[in-house]
Amino acid sequence: MTVSRPFLSEEGAALIGLVREIADGELAPRVDEYEAERRFPRELFGLLGKAGLLGLPYAESLGGAGVPYELYLQVLEELAARWLAVAEGVSVHTLACYPLATFGSDGQRERLLPDMLGGELLGAYCLSEAHSGSDAAALNTRATADQNGYVVNGSKSWITHAGRADFYNVFVRTGGPGPAGISCLLIDAATVGVTSGTPEKTMGLRSSTVAQLMFDGAVVPADRLIGDEGRGFKIALSALDGGRLGIAACAVGLAQAALDYAAAYAREREQFGKPIAEFQGVGFMLADMATQIAAARALYLAAARLRDAGLPHTAEAAKAKLFCTDTAMRVTTDAVQVLGGAGYVSDHPVERYMREAKVLQIFEGTNQIQRVVISRSL
Structure with missing residues (x-):
């Protein structure tokens, strides 16, 4: 993954480094096999839990890691760039912990939440x-x-x-x-x-x-x-604000993976005596993909900063979910186009990326519902 994250704290950079190590070493080598077999990677969620990645945005006093939502979402993006199903699973688990963490009684939180955030439970x-x-x-x-x-x-x-x-x-x-x-x-x-x-x-x-x-x-x-x-x-709608940001981050990670693969392919694939990346029709397509991804990433991070500051962010979360997932659909479709016939077969991951992008426009509230939320806020 080619993304530079220059504004992370020392602790944040270390966390992203750990996530990349796990994602490259444990997730990326397994994704094709598990997707082909429709096999649920339960053991990998146990690994992520032991690494402290299943309770990231919740307070340390409750058993979480106490990281800002802005950093947690970047973790999801890194995971999604290697294996979207795992990143989506972490987002769903985090969403499932939210009602208790936010609306539960002190006794409920003390009794139940540590095990939910500690990594053993999903x-x-x-x-x-x-x-x-x-x-x-x-x-x-x-x-x-x-x-x-x-x-x-x-x-x-x-x-x-x-x-x-x-x-x-x-x-x-x-x-x-x-x-x-x-x-x-x-x-x-x-x-x-x-x-x-x-x-x-x-x-x-x-x-x-x-x-x-x-x-x-x-x-x-x-x-x-x-x-x-x-x-x-009320609890359900409040939880979905965070869940939609999680899906937005996953969408950006998926789109980034598609761009990285398509750009590498375009640099190597030659036609008419030169790499296809040097043809304006392909180069401009890649440029548009990169620009859309950068804009999508900025949008979900801006919404996350509002959440971390305790400010209203329902409409901003809806905008991020809408734009990031639409971007993922466009970018993955274009990645298939860059590869041509090679992009249409499962020998290359862009075929899977395109199939996966579609559902991001549907769950955690369809993108039509996001438009309803945004329009009402106006």
């Missing part, structure tokens, strides 16, 4: 349902209070890490219709009545398990309610 974030994707407030999964806590029935769709996670952050209906009736429960994966469906056969991110999650009379203790009843929709 989390999932469960909001979408088959009929309520973009319209998340229409969810139907219901949690009924009884003397044992809550009895949960229903299902969630498109859940990253379904059947692989150790805990699930689940948004359920405890009251009437609409946002005011939604609450948030932290449910152990081993809970009786919690099962996962057959993994989806996705276009890209084939080593990332995505499946339906079902709840059939699952009993969840009352002390697993995060925040007050009826506050779940």
Whole structure:
């Protein structure tokens, strides 16, 4: 990866160095095999956890690393440049820890969060349902209070890490219709009545398990309610601000990998007696790709600085997610074009990059939803 990061602190530079060492040594050599076999790299998440990379933006007192969000996102970008599914998995885990870290009680955080951030456990974030994707407030999964806590029935769709996670952050209906009736429960994966469906056969991110999650009379203790009843929709939207920035950073990492590969190919591939990079049609395409990536990186970092400063950043996170993922789609498509016929076969990674870029425009809120968020802010 060719990115220079001149404004990092000494500690930040050391962290990025560690991430690059792990990404180049452990992720890059495995990605093709695991993607081809649709194999989930659970052992690599254990490795990342032991390296302290599964709790980066959370306070050290809670078991995290206490790094700024701006630095955490650059870690995701580095990981995504080698293996998008792993970077996306780290982003999803970080998102799954957010409700407890931000809205949980002191007792809940002290009891549960250290294990979630310490690296041994892997989390999932469960909001979408088959009929309520973009319209998340229409969810139907219901949690009924009884003397044992809550009895949960229903299902969630498109859940990253379904059947692989150790805990699930689940948004359920405890009251009437609409946002005011939604609450948030932290449910152990081993809970009786919690099962996962057959993994989806996705276009890209084939080593990332995505499946339906079902709840059939699952009993969840009352002390697993995060925040007050009826506050779940607010928690969900607040969490998505950070999640969207995570996807933005992943998109930039993927786009950078595509540019690096296409530029190297264009320097080596000769036609009409000279490298194709020297032809203006190819050189200008590479120049546009590099410019778009630089602009995308600046946009997600600017939004992260707002978050680190405790300032409103919902619209800025939406802009970053929108622009960065659209950029990834354009850049990976152009990378395939630079390689020509070679770009259309799996012998070269740009074919995979292009397939992976598409989903970045869809999850954590489609890019049409990002435009809704941005337009409302105006």
